[in-house]
Structures are given as C-alpha cells and as structure tokens.
Amino acid sequence: MPQFTITPVSDHLDIDIRNKIDLKTKPIGALGLLEDTAFTIARIQQTLTPSLNAPTIAVFAGDHGIAKTGLVNPYPQEVTYQMVMNFVKGGAAINVLSKQNNIDIKIIDAGVNYDFGTVDKLIDAKIAYGTANYLEGPAMTQAQCEQAIAKGAEIIQSIFNKGSNVVGFGEMGIGNTSAASLLMSVICDIPIADCVGKGTGANQEQLAGKIKTLQQVLEKHQDLDKANPIAILSTFGGFEIAQICGGMLKAAELGMIILVDGFICTAALLVAQMIEKAILDYCVFTHQSEEHGHQLMLKTINAKPLLQLGMRLGEGTGCAVAYPIVQSACTFLNEMASFEGAGVSQQSAI
Numbered sequence: 262m263p264q265f266t267i268t269p270v271s272d273h274l275d276i277d278i279r280n281k282i283d284l285k286t287k288p289i290g291a292l293g294l295l296e297d298t299a300f301t302i303a304r305i306q307q308t309l310t311p312s313l314n315a316p317t318i319a320v321f322a323g324d325h326g327i328a329k330t331g332l333v334n335p336y337p338q339e340v341t342y343q344m345v346m347n348f349v350k351g352g353a354a355i356n357v358l359s360k361q362n363n364i365d366i367k368i369i370d371a372g373v374n375y376d377f378g379t380v381d382k383l384i385d386a387k388i389a390y391g392t393a394n395y396l397e398g399p400a401m402t403q404a405q406c407e408q409a410i411a412k413g414a415e416i417i418q419s420i421f422n423k424g425s426n427v428v429g430f431g432e433m434g435i436g437n438t439s440a441a442s443l444l445m446s447v448i449c450d451i452p453i454a455d456c457v458g459k460g461t462g463a464n465q466e467q468l469a470g471k472i473k474t475l476q477q478v479l480e481k482h483q484d485l486d487k488a489n490p491i492a493i494l495s496t497f498g499g500f501e502i503a504q505i506c507g508g509m510l511k512a513a514e515l516g517m518i519i520l521v522d523g524f525i526c527t528a529a530l531l532v533a534q535m536i537e538k539a540i541l542d543y544c545v546f547t548h549q550s551e552e553h554g555h556q557l558m559l560k561t562i563n564a565k566p567l568l569q570l571g572m573r574l575g576e577g578t579g580c581a582v583a584y585p586i587v588q589s590a591c592t593f594l595n596e597m598a599s600f601e602g603a604g605v606s607q608q609s610a611i
C-alpha cells in the first residue's frame with residue numbers, strides 16, 4: 262500500500278489570518294463563505310498572501326461491473342468510453358467550463374471497458390477493463406486497489422511538478438453513483454436507502470430497484486471489515502474512485518488545495534479521510550450535488566459547499582464553476598484595503 266504523510270495544517274497563523282480578514286474594509290463576516298474559503302486557502306499555504314497557480318482538473322474515468330446488468334443505471338455502459346472520447350475532443354461540459362475559467366484539464370483512463378489504443382490527450386492509467394460485479398464478488402482485488410491508489414497519486418504528482426498548487430477532481434463512470442452510495446453507507450453507517458439517488462436519471466421504479474439491488478450487495482458483503490478502508494474500496498469501488506482517492510491523498514501530502522466535486526468525488530474523499538483524517542484540512546467543497554445522498558455525505562464530514570446549483574453531472578463541473586469563487590476569496594484577501602490603510606472607521610461599541 263502506498264504510504265502518504267499528510268501533515269495536519271498548522272494553526273500557527275490562524276489568528277493572523279483571521280485578523281487580516283476581519284480588518285478588511287467590510288463588516289465582520291460580510292463576505293460570508295468567501296471568508297471561510299480565504300481562511301482555508303491561507304492556512305493550507307501557511308501564508309497571509311496565498312496564490313493560485315496552474316489550476317488543473319483531473320477527470321478519472323472507469324467502468325463498473327454492475328453496470329452491465331442494467332439493474333442500477335439508466336444509461337448503458339458504453340456511454341463511459343463515448344464520453345471519454347467527447348472529453349478528449351473538447352466537447353463536454355467540463356471542457357467548456359474549464360476553458361472559460363482558464364483551468365487545464367487532464368483526462369485519465371483509470372479502467373474503462375474499452376480499448377482506446379493510443380489517443381492524444383488521454384492518459385493511460387488503465388487498471389483493468391472495468392471492475393467486477395460486486396453482486397458476485399469484490400469489485401477489484403486488493404492489489405488492483407493499491408495499484409489504482411498509487412497511479413492516482415503519480416498523476417497528481419506530475420500535475421504538481423508542472424507548477425500547480427490547486428487541483429480539482431472529476432469522474433466519469435456509468436454506475437458509479439451506486440459505488441459511491443455503497444461506500445457512503447458503509448463508511449458513514451447510514452442505511453443504503455438514504456444514500457441512493459437517481460444518478461443519471463432513474464425514475465421512481467428504477468430507484469426502488471437500485472435500492473433493492475444495493476441492499477443485496479451489502480448483504481453479500483456483510484462480513485466485510487468496516488474499519489479497513491482498502492477492503493471497503495476494493496469491494497465497492499471503481500478504478501476511477503480509487504485513483505481519485507490516491508490522487509487526493511497525494512495532493513494533501515504535497516500541500517495542494519483540493520477542489521472536491523460532487524457525490525462520487527466526495528465518496529472517494531470519505532475513503533481517503535479514513536486513511537488520513539488530516540486530508541480534510543486541504544479541501545474546498547465546491548458544490549452540493551442534487552444527487553440525493555450528497556447533502557448528508559457532506560454533513561458527516563462537516564463540509565460547507567460553496568454552491569448549490571442543482572447540478573448532478575460529475576466530470577468535475579462543480580470545481581470548474583466554483584473556481585472563480587475560490588479566486589475571489591484569494592483576491593479579496595490579497596488586494597482589499599484594510600480599515601487602517603483606507604482610513605475607514607471600525608465598528609464602535611453600541
């Protein structure tokens with residue numbers, strides 16, 4: 262298992278950062294979540310003058326054995342590879358929204374059930390042609406899981422080496438809301454029915470079937486060691502989820518700002534924080550997905566998302582859309598005048 266050394270962010274500068282925010286020419290707290298975000302970023306970088314360099318979103322794609330059964334997913338499995346081709350051609354939501362905000366994107370084949378051959382702009386990190394069906398056995402072997410964690414870490418290391426200090430995570434994988442729901446249910450000890458949502462668009466009848474199928478999956482794996490994150494991830498995960506988990510752990514080890522997207526990426530983080538709790542210090546939660554379980558999932562890790570736009574697409578689109586807000590947080594902290602500097606009177610006692 263790759264090892265990660267994640268230093269909890271020091272509280273050394275907390276008072277100075279808070280003072281700097283509070284002494285800006287505004288009523289205390291008036292910039293709301295921008296203030297919390299500025300605080301988080303300054304803490305991560307251990308400076309009063311943080312900066313955002315070479316923002317990058319890494320989109321990991323993988324297929325899920327369960328998706329071949331059609332029991333949990335409205336769209337067929339081949340949409341995963343078709344969307345990967347769309348990503349590399351630049352036509353997907355994540356392409357246009359990243360481009361709008363000058364964010365670089367990397368597309369990674371973590372384990373898609375398709376032979377891409379050599380495709381320009383596609384990073385080959387394939388562990389296998391999709392996971393196994395967890396109705397029958399674990400989704401992947403422990404060795405595959407560890408290999409995926411290591412691969413994800415390697416990819417983020419190379420993004421860091423190119424000068425990035427802020428990385429968003431996105432995913433694509435038909436069936437992966439089921440994997441994320443299972444991870445959530447087991448890690449947060451929440452009944453599966455409260456963790457399952459409509460994914461790409463299940464109707465009421467399909468949703469009931471999805472819950473029933475995932476209940477059967479949990480029964481099949483009831484002897485699973487629920488204190489072992491690798492066992493949990495191997496049983497229910499996807500290769501894209503495992504690579505995101507490894508990538509997030511590496512990003513925190515490197516002191517990068519982690520932009521967390523929707524339901525599936527937050528599920529990867531649930532696993533990562535079981536491995537190294539301090540990873541949460543490095544996270545900015547970009548949005549609350551419309552996917553049913555995401556609100557509760559965020560609550561279990563005390564996360565306050567920046568946006569709630571009713572989005573439920575994945576791909577890292579929440580990160581791309583929220584990035585200008587992260588920039589605003591950084592900008593006000595660096596550029597706004599203080600009361601003293603601007604000659605503005607501070608609050609007086611009433």
Ligand SMILES: O=C(O)c1ccc[n+]([C@@H]2O[C@H](COP(=O)([O-])O)[C@@H](O)[C@H]2O)c1
Pocket residue numbers: 333334335336432433434435436437438439459460461462522523524525526550551552555572573574575576
């Ligand atoms: O990120 C989210 O919150 C999110 C919520 C619902 C669906 N998705 C995307 O939809 C796909 C999985 O949906 P499903 O129904 O096939 O499990 C996968 O490609 C995800 O990127 C993503």
Ligand SMILES: Cc1cc2nc[nH]c2cc1C
Pocket residue numbers: 336340344432433434461574575576
């Ligand atoms: C078309 C389509 C695009 C997606 N992007 C992320 N998940 C997706 C699922 C579907 C079905």
